[in-house]
Amino acid sequence: MGDVQGYIGRELGRFTAEILDFLRIPSVSAKSEHNPDTRRAAEWLRDRMEGAGLEAEVLETAGHPVVLGEWRGAGLDAPTVLVYGHYDVQPAEPLDLWDSPPFEPEFRDGRLYARGSTDDKGQLYLHIKAAEAHLKGGGALPVNLIILAEGEEEVGSPNLVPFVEAHRERLACDAVVISDTGMFAPGLPALLFSLRGLAYFEIRVVGPSSDLHSGEYGGPVVNPAMALGRILATLHDDQGRIAIDGFYSDVLEWDQEARDAIRDLPFSEDDFAESLGAAPEGGEPGFSILERLWIRPTCEINGLLSGYTGEGAKTVLPAEAMAKVSFRLVCDQTPQRVAELFRGHVAAVTPPGVTVTVEELQGGMPWRAQLDGRLKEAATSSLLKAFGSAPVLAGGGGSIPIVGEFERILEAPVLLMGFSLPGANLHAPNEWFPQENIELGIRTLAYLYEELGLA
């Protein structure tokens, strides 16, 4: 296979510089003012895929485009691997909490700080460089490779399923590989056995037709912010369980063996609490922290806004109040069913004197891995070579809505193998990626393509 690993060592400086260039583009898919940046990221990515030796093109969707890179030179007998990643990022606000600007990547203390360094531009780019190492360092890839990079993962991938369905034959593959997750701990890689789904809503409580003086009108007017608080307070019981009728009906209860395997992982609840800076008193009683993160659903408030929020006091009785409320789902819940239950619950607890609307902003299915022997073996072997350690099986608390859809549409198993670390501040200020995993990640993926090609 030529000098693939040697090529990686020699070109690592340039690879790293390219990642920094990629991270400098503020491809925030949720914000329309960044649409030109998001497109620029797609075009930049296409050019770099071509530079790596792939055929690449930008394909339009109803929203942000898909970038597709392909190399079909391994022949009909060789397996085809589809790599999926996303080139869009979360909004970076609040900007004042970043120690360095989110779109000016900076190395500090062995970490690469930038929005998207972990989620997912940095990790997506590792695949492109692993492919380049084979194509330029070894002369060929051991597998046929398709790299599919979307630009709407952070807004719920509204156009990706139609895209995959429309290109089902072109995207046909034997395995899907995604690096949008992390290792279990430093030095200890992980393969994911599950992901949680998502059902994300905006709830808006409207009272009087305009903001009022809280003295002149306070009393007979139902305060929309207070009504919102009362609605939100009904979502959990005093124990931390979600108090929506029927919410747990579809929740899969894991067997003791699976729960024991989670309990056997090297995880310190004390260290977790310390890293949070707060006591981990949330969630359901009777489940460990990792169980509450991986195999139990949640209901969170992601945002609150009403009335006057500036400096000092303003005696306003606000005309409306807004909350962003989202649920993480586990098998066998569906976002459709949760939306139905949530709407019904909100309608039932809304007090008189206000009107409430519930808008669905995002939804994604939960997922449970169906790893076959060969895929798991190839992943294990490649991680062992690069990191000197076999992976553990871990759950994922977050959501990658497309995972289950890939399995359904392409009828190929999905491997989730990522190189981030716990505490990497995904979706938060000071997102980072471990600097050494730029090299180790590219090496692992180059090994993985090789292992899969041997099969």
Next chain:
Amino acid sequence: MGDVQGYIGRELGRFTAEILDFLRIPSVSAKSEHNPDTRRAAEWLRDRMEGAGLEAEVLETAGHPVVLGEWRGAGLDAPTVLVYGHYDVQPAEPLDLWDSPPFEPEFRDGRLYARGSTDDKGQLYLHIKAAEAHLKGGGALPVNLIILAEGEEEVGSPNLVPFVEAHRERLACDAVVISDTGMFAPGLPALLFSLRGLAYFEIRVVGPSSDLHSGEYGGPVVNPAMALGRILATLHDDQGRIAIDGFYSDVLEWDQEARDAIRDLPFSEDDFAESLGAAPEGGEPGFSILERLWIRPTCEINGLLSGYTGEGAKTVLPAEAMAKVSFRLVCDQTPQRVAELFRGHVAAVTPPGVTVTVEELQGGMPWRAQLDGRLKEAATSSLLKAFGSAPVLAGGGGSIPIVGEFERILEAPVLLMGFSLPGANLHAPNEWFPQENIELGIRTLAYLYEELGLA
């Protein structure tokens, strides 16, 4: 008394233009970026007081200055009247809800739209023009007059009581007149028999040390926004009563005669509901709307902020959440006692896993009028002359913290007689003042000085 009323008629156009100039100065006391504007308003006011024939000066305080205008020419036997008003205004946000810019006064449909048109720059200025009418049109005022204009009423008058105490002898007077309130209805003036007090807090709930990914961390982490919602939901019971232990202990229960007088006022609850655009289902059962506005206390949320509040979805688990919470108080409640009860309540209901701080932003005592016969008679007579209608007695839902303090320090009764109308959007977008009451207000106050001088 010379041609005082004739002078008003002749100079009304200039008087009006001066009011517009005053309203153009964005003297927002709560916002430090407006400090230069607030000072400019004080200096502008001093110059206009001098132009009206008063001696005037800007007196420094620890915050925004006081403007003091004086005319002592009526002699030792004549009564001294102290007029109090404020030249600062509420913040104008949200700006996009104004039909014309808040600091570009505009007449539409018989109304003068601008921030401060009613509260209180417009009304304060009526007194200065009534004084000018006597001094320039009649040659003298029938009373000794002191006009005290402060610049911190909208931030709780933190420096006014020390100021009044320090200038107790200079401010000695027989009556205090304040025009910072409204008429009961178009054509029906009102004198106020009560004001509610205020206790205003900012409550801040802090959880993890930074914003987190709601998928990676959701479950074991206590969500500060959810904790805030649960805390806020405990402030009322299901009936709309405030559910803080001991909160009603100091609340004065009014006798049946006083409640009957309120019930006899010409007030349509249906019209009130229609003007709100919402059903008036708030507050305590067993009290009419006017009772809930005037003689019962409230607890309101004035602002809410947490996490992501922009367009679309961001799956953040916020590190903190903030609410501005204020209480309107009635006799014999005190802001000190309410602060104590509120802090105790919040501490008792705060869930584990978050820490909560409560900051006191404003406090003011409730007030009940002690109108003596002469003052009430003079006010009634002057309103009858200008409006053709005697005033009713009405309550005030808002707070003018200094009223009770004037009575205590200066040992003089306070007359609250204002010219705004219900629905004037105080503290809200599209604040307005009835155009015809510019003239009728100045005429009324000129009559009032005359009536008080006759005594």
